[in-house]
Amino acid sequence: xxxxxxxxxxxxxxxxxxxxxxxxxxxxxxxxxxxxxxxxxxxxxxxxxxxxxxxxxxxxxxxxxxxxxxxxxxxxxxxxxxxxxxxxxxxxxxxxxxxxxxxxxxxxxxxxxxxxxxxxxxxxxxxxxxxxxxxxxxxxxxxxxxxxxxxxxxxxxxxxxxxxxxxxxxxxxxxxxxxxxxxxxxxxxxxxxxxxxxxxxxxxxxxxxxxxxxxxxxxxxxxxxxxxxxxxxxxxxxxxxxxxxxxxxxxxxxxxxxxxxxxxxxxxxxxxxxxxxxx
Amino acid sequence: xxxxxxxxxxxxxxxxxxxxxxxxxxxxxxxxxxxxxxxxxxxxxxxxxxxxxxxxxxxxxxxxxxxxxxxxxxxxxxxxxxxxxxxxxxxxxxxxxxxxxxxxxxxxxxxxxxxxxxxxxxxxxxxxxxxxxxxxxxxxxxxxxxxxxxxxxxxxxxxxxxxxxxxxxxxxxxxxxxxxxxxxxxxxxxxxxxxxxxxxxxxxxxxxxxxxxxxxxxxxxxxxxxxxxxxxxxxxxxxxxxxxxxxxxxxxxxxxxxxxxxxxxxxxxxx
Numbered sequence: 001x002x003x004x005x006x007x008x009x010x011x012x013x014x015x016x017x018x019x020x021x022x023x024x025x026x027x028x029x030x031x032x033x034x035x036x037x038x039x040x041x042x043x044x045x046x047x048x049x050x051x052x053x054x055x056x057x058x059x060x061x062x063x064x065x066x067x068x069x070x071x072x073x074x075x076x077x078x079x080x081x082x083x084x085x086x087x088x089x090x091x092x093x094x095x096x097x098x099x100x101x102x103x104x105x106x107x108x109x110x111x112x113x114x115x116x117x118x119x120x121x122x123x124x125x126x127x128x129x130x131x132x133x134x135x136x137x138x139x140x141x142x143x144x145x146x147x148x149x150x151x152x153x154x155x156x157x158x159x160x161x162x163x164x165x166x167x168x169x170x171x172x173x174x175x176x177x178x179x180x181x182x183x184x185x186x187x188x189x190x191x192x193x194x195x196x197x198x199x200x201x202x203x204x205x206x207x208x209x210x211x212x213x214x215x216x217x218x219x220x221x222x223x224x225x226x227x228x229x230x231x232x233x234x235x236x237x238x239x240x241x242x243x244x245x246x247x248x249x250x251x252x253x254x255x256x257x258x259x260x261x262x263x264x265x266x267x268x269x270x271x272x273x274x275x276x277x278x279x
Numbered sequence: 280x281x282x283x284x285x286x287x288x289x290x291x292x293x294x295x296x297x298x299x300x301x302x303x304x305x306x307x308x309x310x311x312x313x314x315x316x317x318x319x320x321x322x323x324x325x326x327x328x329x330x331x332x333x334x335x336x337x338x339x340x341x342x343x344x345x346x347x348x349x350x351x352x353x354x355x356x357x358x359x360x361x362x363x364x365x366x367x368x369x370x371x372x373x374x375x376x377x378x379x380x381x382x383x384x385x386x387x388x389x390x391x392x393x394x395x396x397x398x399x400x401x402x403x404x405x406x407x408x409x410x411x412x413x414x415x416x417x418x419x420x421x422x423x424x425x426x427x428x429x430x431x432x433x434x435x436x437x438x439x440x441x442x443x444x445x446x447x448x449x450x451x452x453x454x455x456x457x458x459x460x461x462x463x464x465x466x467x468x469x470x471x472x473x474x475x476x477x478x479x480x481x482x483x484x485x486x487x488x489x490x491x492x493x494x495x496x497x498x499x500x501x502x503x504x505x506x507x508x509x510x511x512x513x514x515x516x517x518x519x520x521x522x523x524x525x526x527x528x529x530x531x532x533x534x535x536x537x538x539x540x541x542x543x544x545x546x547x548x549x550x
Contacts, residue, residue, distance in 0.1 A: 159381030159421070179379075179380060182381060183379055183422065186421075186423040230375075233376040236329065237371055237379065238379070240332055240334060240364065240438075241394075241437065242361060242364040242393035244393065249392065250388055
């Protein structure tokens with residue numbers, strides 16, 4: 001029993017740290033030389049916002065499907081593994097949409113023409129055609145939006161995204177804190193991993209759960225104390241290099257012809273889809 | 280006196296008002312000098328360096344910088360603060376503290392941008408510093424992807440780019456391989472030859488002669504117990520032993536067991 005509990009903690013800890021490292025720090029796809037990776041990050045973020053807004057406004061499932069297909073095409077020409085991409089995006093669907101979409105299938109919420117009728121615990125459930133098409137439209141809209149958002153984040157280096165935020169006039173202090181969080185989360189992941197290994201090397205695998213709780217609690221306190229100390233030192237290091245409260249940054253993005261072409265292309269797509277949906 | 284940069288008189292400092300870190304420090308440092316501060320862990324070296332960089336201030340005693348008494352309130356004057364930070368640069372002991380930006384390039388540019396340097400000047404300095412330290416391939420990487428030696432180089436670059444008159448370094452060679460250590464020593468010698476005042480704290484006794492004209496030895500009582508030229512200090516085995524800078528140990532090589540004070544200078548005498 002104890003072994004199981006230890007394995008559970010070990011798997012959870014290692015799994016969480018690995019997930020954080022892989023999802024936040026790997027930048028495997030952002031470093032590839034695909035279509036989206038080579039775009040100016042400002043234009044990329046702007047065009048993706050336009051496409052997401054378009055997906056939110058469209059009420060025709062077929063047009064949404066074309067937009068989703070465009071997203072998959074962009075992923076493919078950006079050298080993203082489609083299997084990975086689909087897994088990464090569809091994993092959000094139960095989270096964001098099924099809870100809302102499933103009740104919408106039934107006649108209670110979406111009255112209309114009955115499509116399927118069944119009984120459960122002597123209660124009659126009716127799935128309506130209107131309910132089904134509404135739920136399908138909703139799921140399609142969510143997957144399209146999520147796909148564009150994920151595609152943008154995995155094809156852009158995190159520091160470029162932060163720089164884009166600055167350019168879009170998000171307060172510098174906020175962007176700087178976000179960047180520092182990113183930087184120091186990695187440092188603390190390293191500390192947690194090493195602390196865990198140090199504990200393991202001295203305690204072996206069998207340990208009473210109460211002692212385990214004490215060790216974990218002590219380590220949380222220790223980590224907090226380390227982060228507090230680091231916070232003071234980092235601030236001193238900032239002061240030492242002239243920081244006075246409002247960070248200055250260098251804007252070194254350069255948009256090229258290809259970036260402007262892509263912007264006009266997306267504007268054209270949006271206008272065309274808008275026209276189609278209004279027809 | 281024009282050539283004097285720092286003058287500390289009977290300086291005391293304690294953390295949280297109850298943990299003494301400096302007890303009665305008297306120091307004078309002149310323009311263009313190479314100074315080494317040596318002492319065991321926790322003897323007050325880093326605290327002194329932070330005080331010289333205007334990050335902490337004496338609880339008692341007086342510190343003068345460029346002939347003027349330095350007070351915490353002076354830094355409320357933006358011009359004074361900018362001028363001071365341009366003239367004095369500190370490389371922290373832990374490079375993770377100093378490298379807080381998402382990329383190496385942003386970390387190096389942080390100082391010049393805060394200090395209002397012009398874009399062209401920043402670009403020229405960046406190119407120069409990158410060339411001196413050989414870090415061209417690292418600019419677009421995140422600091423967390425670097426080795427400790429690379430991080431130290433970037434931390435030095437992020438201070439050196441400001442082109443300060445006084446370069447203060449807190450244990451710049453700690454934990455580095457011999458080649459990187461040599462690279463950093465040569466850099467410090469070159470910067471001093473170019474007119475900078477170099478103040479370095481270290482445990483590495485074998486680099487002291489190269490990086491210092493004068494050495495301050497800290498005792499466990501958080502005081503400067505001796506100062507003098509490197510030869511004088513390094514030849515005083517008793518002084519070094521008493522202050523935990525060398526220790527007597529036994530080891531075995533070429534089939535014989537030796538017992539002697541552990542100090543690297545011996546190897547040079549043998550050679």
